[in-house]
Amino acid sequence: MEFNKVIRGAKREVNDEQTVYAILDAGFLCHISFQHEGQTMMIPTAYGRKEDCIYIHGSNKNFMFGQLLNGQTACIAVTHLDGLVLAKSLFHTSVNYRSVILFGKATLVSDENERIEGMQLITENIIEGRWNEVGLGTAAQIEATMVLKIKIEKASAKIRNEGPAGDESILDNIWSGHIPLKLKAESPIQDKKFGTNLPVTTSVNNFMKKYGD
Ligand SMILES: Cc1cc2nc3c(=O)[nH]c(=O)nc-3n(C[C@H](O)[C@H](O)[C@H](O)COP(=O)(O)OP(=O)(O)OC[C@H]3O[C@@H](n4cnc5c(N)ncnc54)[C@H](O)[C@@H]3O)c2cc1C
Numbered sequence: 001m002e003f004n005k006v007i008r009g010a011k012r013e014v015n016d017e018q019t020v021y022a023i024l025d026a027g028f029l030c031h032i033s034f035q036h037e038g039q040t041m042m043i044p045t046a047y048g049r050k051e052d053c054i055y056i057h058g059s060n061k062n063f064m065f066g067q068l069l070n071g072q073t074a075c076i077a078v079t080h081l082d083g084l085v086l087a088k089s090l091f092h093t094s095v096n097y098r099s100v101i102l103f104g105k106a107t108l109v110s111d112e113n114e115r116i117e118g119m120q121l122i123t124e125n126i127i128e129g130r131w132n133e134v135g136l137g138t139a140a141q142i143e144a145t146m147v148l149k150i151k152i153e154k155a156s157a158k159i160r161n162e163g164p165a166g167d168e169s170i171l172d173n174i175w176s177g178h179i180p181l182k183l184k185a186e187s188p189i190q191d192k193k194f195g196t197n198l199p200v201t202t203s204v205n206n207f208m209k210k211y212g213d
Helices: 017-025 063-068 112-126 139-143 202-211
Strands: 029-036 039-046 048-050 053-059 073-086 094-108 145-151 154-160 177-180
Touching: 017 048, 017 073, 017 094, 017 154, 029 053, 029 063, 039 053, 039 063, 039 112, 048 112, 053 063, 053 094, 053 112, 063 145, 112 145, 139 145
Parallel strands: none
Antiparallel strands: 029 039, 029 073, 048 053, 053 145, 073 094, 073 177, 094 145, 094 154
């Protein structure tokens, strides 16, 4: 993997493979930017990672997938918002975050084992353990699902993780500091089609332990 040089705010650049992977593995939502007839487009989608490859899946009829497979290089962003940074002036007001921007070309995963593995990586990235709790779908549904692999050619990681900076000379009495933010899960709501008293599965339980109150 090559690294893109961060130019502005370069002190927040953390360009090493392990940091890039840690930021990718901390989420499952990416935004993929691609070109179609000279128009830049962007679509949010779920992903999973194995080594230096990102896996995405969708319908055979997925428009973006069709574009990604024409040989172009896609640009993918993953961002975690970790906090609001409220400085003594709006100029120094900022956010804490971890983000990765990466570039790579998509290929169609046609090997059946890798296709299923790609789907598993994505599912497990969304909610660990769910893969073993429910079936994948009918043969026709699995057949209608396309899996693409994007090998990371270039990447960069940027992290901001501190309170206000640069406002040291403003000596007023206005509160300044930062507000940490995190993803919070509310109580799970059972699908009422199937009654209301089924126990939650282990994956849901574990998810709630991680992201609930
Ligand atoms: C958190 C999240 C995870 C998702 N995960 C997946 C996934 O794993 N697999 C998958 O196939 N899809 C996923 N989607 C849906 C995905 O964003 C696309 O809507 C879908 O894949 C269809 O893509 P397409 O290129 O065929 O869209 P088309 O319907 O062909 O796009 C036509 C136009 O519709 C608009 N459009 C398309 N998608 C969106 C959108 N999400 N929001 C607003 N406008 C839109 C855009 O203007 C686009 O140019 C996810 C969406 C979100 C928000």
